[in-house]
Amino acid sequence: MTTPTFAPATEPGCEPFIALVTAPIDLAQLVQRVSHASVGAIATFLGTVREFNDGRAVTGIDYEAYEPMAHREMDAIAGEAAERFPGVRVNVVHRLGTLAVGEVSVAIACAHARRAPAADAMRMVIEELKVRVPIWKREHYADGEFTWVDPSGNPR
């Protein structure tokens, strides 16, 4: 059990923490990293592997990334969130590799003095991530088939 350390309240913002990992994501770690004495709200988001997609039974998903560019794009998104919501503290972790149904594929934590910018920044980060960050997923189905998901043109 580690105790979060709080930076001086005169510096509410912080460098965003961005990571691509293969191990399971621990949301508590993200929350701890955005925690700060100046923070009054922490908005979190977890993306999880869904059992059904377009009516097909999904047994698992392989995630693949163009890692250096994915890292850059996630960093850029966090920077844009900090510009739009000054003082926001952003953490984004995306998992790669093979995930089973119910497992967490992406975790976001956004902290701010106030709840509205915390929640709005979190929403902005996940929406931008979905359209810009070079990460792909291959769904495996119960019937043994598998396919790379192409969300372009499909509402999500």
Next chain:
Amino acid sequence: MMTIPVLVFASYADAFGARTVQVPVSAPCTVADLVSAMRVLPGGDRLPTKPLVALNQAYAKMSASVQAGDEVALIPPVAGG
């Protein structure tokens, strides 16, 4: 002539049967020229009309020029989250 190594991922890697495709082009070369050259390679017929291309890890326009030594990648429709 020069040869540009192009990184391919996901469905594009499946199409070309490789993770890196060596693409012969003549200099000077734009992103559009590079994509046209890839279309005639085995598997290249499976590329969409206007695939996204990244130059040195940033999205690039079709008119951007490609230099020897640039890191070039073809980006399939993204599906993170």
